[in-house]
Amino acid sequence: MCQDSVLAMIAVENLTKDYAGFRAVQGISFSVQKGEIVGFLGPNGAGKTTTMRVLAGYLPPTGGRVSVAGHDIVAESLEARRHVGYMPENVPLYTDLRVNEYLAYRARLKGVKRSKVKERVESVNRLCHLDDVKHKIIGNLSKGYRQRVGLADALVHDPDLLILDEPTIGLDPHQIRAVRDLIRSLGERHTILLSSHILSEVEAVCTRVLILHRGRIEAADTPENLARLVQGGGAGVRLEVSCRPAEGEREFARLPDVESVHCCSEQEGWSVFEIASKAGRDIRDGIFSVVQKQNWRLREMSRLRASLEDIFVELTQD
Ligand SMILES: Nc1ncnc2c1ncn2[C@@H]1O[C@H](COP(=O)(O)OP(=O)(O)OP(=O)(O)O)[C@@H](O)[C@H]1O
Structure with missing residues (x-):
């Protein structure tokens, strides 16, 4: 043994x-x-x-x-x-x-x-x-x-x-x-x-x-x-910003470490985005700079992590 x-x-x-x-x-x-x-x-x-x-x-x-x-x-x-x-x-x-x-x-x-x-x-x-x-x-x-x-x-x-x-x-x-x-x-x-x-x-x-x-x-x-493992080494960020969906998608996608930008909802001038990073990259500073530069207001920013449910479903699919 x-x-x-x-x-x-x-x-x-x-x-x-x-x-x-x-x-x-x-x-x-x-x-x-x-x-x-x-x-x-x-x-x-x-x-x-x-x-x-x-x-x-x-x-x-x-x-x-x-x-x-x-x-x-x-x-x-x-x-x-x-x-x-x-x-x-x-x-x-x-x-x-x-x-x-x-x-x-x-x-x-x-x-x-x-x-x-x-x-x-x-x-x-x-x-x-x-x-x-x-x-x-x-x-x-x-x-x-x-x-x-x-x-x-x-x-x-x-x-x-x-x-x-x-x-x-x-x-x-x-x-x-x-x-x-x-x-x-x-x-x-x-x-x-x-x-x-x-x-x-x-x-x-x-x-x-x-x-x-x-x-x-x-x-x-x-x-x-x-x-x-499930996210391929990358991580995501979810944020709510005072901009139009198309503006946000365009500006955030310009950051070199961003893999994809997706606008989930827009209401009363506020858009919610989910932004995926490239493997192993932390995009929070870059995103914050974009928000500042564009003079947008930021209401919420949180890290997106695969939940145990996402992991479970991914690893036990037939
Ligand atoms: N006494 C038994 N005789 C024959 N087959 C059995 C017996 N006990 C379990 N099995 C079979 O062995 C497999 C594993 O069963 P087990 O109960 O260990 O699974 P489990 O992961 O605990 O499932 P669950 O989440 O539904 O409790 C299943 O295909 C089940 O049908």
């Missing part, structure tokens, strides 16, 4: 997973370092859940090597699983148990010593804001609270690594925000791999993203670097 794999919280080398002859995961390799919060993205059926289930020790790999916290997921399965907290997409809760009972039961199942169970349950109740409902029957809880019980379950044995499969699915915007804040704070103490189709959520909490498509990794980088 290479040095990188030894230090990594997750090390995946050439992982394949077949279902009855169908190869859902096609020889992927990646690593996640201690302390990272990594977003795991991909269209439906890309293989995210399959990969996460292998990492959590729920599914055996067909081929390749996977280690968690330095322990091989096949050869040292018990030890590896001790380091992982897994929250599946559909949290399989015992709906007729009370929150406290359920978490205590799960803690015992995950090897927490009897003498430590109460303390661990209290700790995750506090962390996941479950104190108000800890004596309630799980079946009577709202979806948002059930998700939090799922998260508390994943945390109850104090794992180093959290694997969260669509943790905010089915939640309303308030609940999404609450779970997102919770994940961000958990990231201070835990390494997190998180799948989600809500890209703004991933952009808000993740330091790096892995994009999976048809069982292969298409990209693995920070959202900023991926944006640069």
